[in-house]
Amino acid sequence: MTELLPSELVRDDCVHTALYKDPEIFEQEIDRIFNRTWVWVAHDSELPNPGDYVTTHVGRQPVIVNRDKQGEVRVMLNRCRHRGATICEKRKGNAPGFVCPYHAWTYGQDGALKGLPLPKGYKDFDKADYGLVTLRVESYNGLIFATFNEDAAPLDEFLGRAKPWIDLFMKQGGGYPIKTMGEHKFTFPGNWKIQLENTTDAYHFPVVHKSFLTSLDGDTSELFSFMKAGGYVEDLDNGHSVMVMIPELVDLEENLDEPIPDRFAELAEDLRQDHSEDEVRKIVRAVTGTGFNVNLFPNLACSMAFFRVLRPLAVDETEIRHIAIGMDGGPDAANRARLRLHEHFQGPMGFGTPDDAEAWERVQRGSEAGEDQMWIMLNRGEDKTESNAGDVTAETGMRAAYQMWKRMMTV
Amino acid sequence: MTNILQTALGPLVEFVWMEADLLDAKRYAEWLALWADDGKYVIPIDQDTESFEDSLNFAYDDATMRDMRVRRLSSGQSMSASHAAQTVRTVSRFVRLPDSARGDARLRCAQHLVEYKFDRHRHYVANVEWTIRSDGDKFEIVEKVVRLVNSEDALAGMSYLL
Numbered sequence: 001m002t003e004l005l006p007s008e009l010v011r012d013d014c015v016h017t018a019l020y021k022d023p024e025i026f027e028q029e030i031d032r033i034f035n036r037t038w039v040w041v042a043h044d045s046e047l048p049n050p051g052d053y054v055t056t057h058v059g060r061q062p063v064i065v066n067r068d069k070q071g072e073v074r075v076m077l078n079r080c081r082h083r084g085a086t087i088c089e090k091r092k093g094n095a096p097g098f099v100c101p102y103h104a105w106t107y108g109q110d111g112a113l114k115g116l117p118l119p120k121g122y123k124d125f126d127k128a129d130y131g132l133v134t135l136r137v138e139s140y141n142g143l144i145f146a147t148f149n150e151d152a153a154p155l156d157e158f159l160g161r162a163k164p165w166i167d168l169f170m171k172q173g174g175g176y177p178i179k180t181m182g183e184h185k186f187t188f189p190g191n192w193k194i195q196l197e198n199t200t201d202a203y204h205f206p207v208v209h210k211s212f213l214t215s216l217d218g219d220t221s222e223l224f225s226f227m228k229a230g231g232y233v234e235d236l237d238n239g240h241s242v243m244v245m246i247p248e249l250v251d252l253e254e255n256l257d258e259p260i261p262d263r264f265a266e267l268a269e270d271l272r273q274d275h276s277e278d279e280v281r282k283i284v285r286a287v288t289g290t291g292f293n294v295n296l297f298p299n300l301a302c303s304m305a306f307f308r309v310l311r312p313l314a315v316d317e318t319e320i321r322h323i324a325i326g327m328d329g330g331p332d333a334a335n336r337a338r339l340r341l342h343e344h345f346q347g348p349m350g351f352g353t354p355d356d357a358e359a360w361e362r363v364q365r366g367s368e369a370g371e372d373q374m375w376i377m378l379n380r381g382e383d384k385t386e387s388n389a390g391d392v393t394a395e396t397g398m399r400a401a402y403q404m405w406k407r408m409m410t411v
Numbered sequence: 412m413t414n415i416l417q418t419a420l421g422p423l424v425e426f427v428w429m430e431a432d433l434l435d436a437k438r439y440a441e442w443l444a445l446w447a448d449d450g451k452y453v454i455p456i457d458q459d460t461e462s463f464e465d466s467l468n469f470a471y472d473d474a475t476m477r478d479m480r481v482r483r484l485s486s487g488q489s490m491s492a493s494h495a496a497q498t499v500r501t502v503s504r505f506v507r508l509p510d511s512a513r514g515d516a517r518l519r520c521a522q523h524l525v526e527y528k529f530d531r532h533r534h535y536v537a538n539v540e541w542t543i544r545s546d547g548d549k550f551e552i553v554e555k556v557v558r559l560v561n562s563e564d565a566l567a568g569m570s571y572l573l
Contacts, residue, residue, distance in 0.1 A: 211489035215483055320565075324467045339471075351483055
């Protein structure tokens with residue numbers, strides 16, 4: 001569609017509208033980004049036991065993520081080597097291996113082809129050559145990533161300066177490990193990068209989410225009035241960024257001696273029956289999550305109190321998962337509070353998500369106007385640097401993501 | 412003494428139809444008045460769960476949350492609700508279930524809802540379970556559980572009530 005090269009479509013302060021609507025660009029993104037870089041696939045807590053598995057996607061490709069008998073996590077293409085059928089259609093479960101339902105080719109937890117009916121029908125056939133295709137897998141602080149790219153830099157290096165923020169995010173276990181607690185999954189008819197931008201976009205919050213803010217009690221509403229509260233957005237390299245909206249909720253293990261807010265008085269009282277005062281304070285402070293979003297290019301955000309995962313389905317269709325997280329082994333009362341907070345904002349019937357989805361769809365629809373003359377503005381606000389306090393409404397995170405996009409698309 | 416409202420299906424069906432009509436017409440204030448004070452409006456994700464409180468749901472609303480939800484939809488502050496999809500729902504295949512321990516009537520029905528917005532129709536199909544209390548000459552909703560057949564799949568933003 002567009003005559004411009006990927007390197008010309010992204011400038012320092014704007015991107016071309018073709019990035020939202022050109023099917024050829026979308027195909028290149030699948031090849032050059034999702035099939036080349038680290039893509040988040042699961043959280044450790046989804047695979048607590050040997051044999052546990054979940055099915056998901058890396059870009060458009062269906063994969064199985066499982067934990068084998070030795071405890072090693074593997075990511076394998078969900079495709080029988082024989083005729084291509086998916087070998088597992090359940091979302092999650094526990095299995096000693098996988099049997100293709102079409103001709104009963106049988107694979108072990110490690111993906112090795114264990115057996116097949118009537119093997120004598122093949123000549124010069126070595127089962128060792130026909131295991132499931134496995135991806136490279138590495139993890140950081142419970143976050144499991146996979147890539148098709150054997151030459152990709154180690155995950156540790158890829159995450160780089162985002163790692164301390166991931167560590168801070170995981171403190172919302174309140175002294176317990178983090179666990180996933182279900183998810184809201186929805187699609188919107190728009191390009192995946194519209195969503196990617198949104199998790200670093202504080203500017204929209206008081207506008208799009210006015211009806212959510214109005215529904216909050218006074219104290220919570222105060223917390224979300226972060227437009228002038230000293231927040232900022234920082235480029236963390238490799239397309240990653242952090243948006244700090246509520247600076248006092250960056251480190252959940254600090255300020256534990258501050259008074260417990262009235263709205264959590266009942267929860268605190270409940271917790272005191274089984275927990276010390278120190279534990280109660282830690283749990284209560286962690287119950288609403290952190291005050292920041294860490295965006296990890298290209299598909300994960302550790303967003304305040306949940307994981308946001310995006311999956312590109314087509315140039316104008318994207319799937320989003322909002323995965324609830326809680327305290328693994330933590331008090332039921334705290335986890336229930338977290339579930340109710342998640343339901344309040346997230347999901348297709350939440351007080352926030354439907355308005356986000358509407359805004360994103362409007363971007364996709366509006367982008368049909370202007371043909372090749374129009375660009376999407378990304379020039380708002382100042383970046384956080386060593387010498388600059390930054391601005392919470394700065395479009396720094398979007399600029400960071402698009403520079404990474406440009407780097408990957410022009411290789 | 413047996414209360415006629417607790418045994419006959421007909422009046423219960425009429426009540427559910429009336430509720431459906433109120434929701435399609437977005438007459439939310441009148442809808443709120445149908446509820447018992449301790450009523451729960453639940454739209455679960457997990458297909459089989461009965462433990463709604465300990466699960467993630469699309470909605471798990473007590474009276475306060477229902478009030479807030481209706482205020483949001485009616486406020487004019489929500490861009491998706493300000494021009495919400497039009498909905499038409501068909502409610503049928505009613506079956507009486509055993510009464511609750513408290514003696515409230517329970518029933519299950521099928522619901523097929525079609526929404527229309529942005530030149531597009533979307534369908535949501537659900538089994539709906541009701542617990543309905545008869546209080547003198549009127550009914551009130553004790554529990555409404557909307558079990559979408561595709562609750563574990565990707566849905567889309569909904570700025571109306573199921």
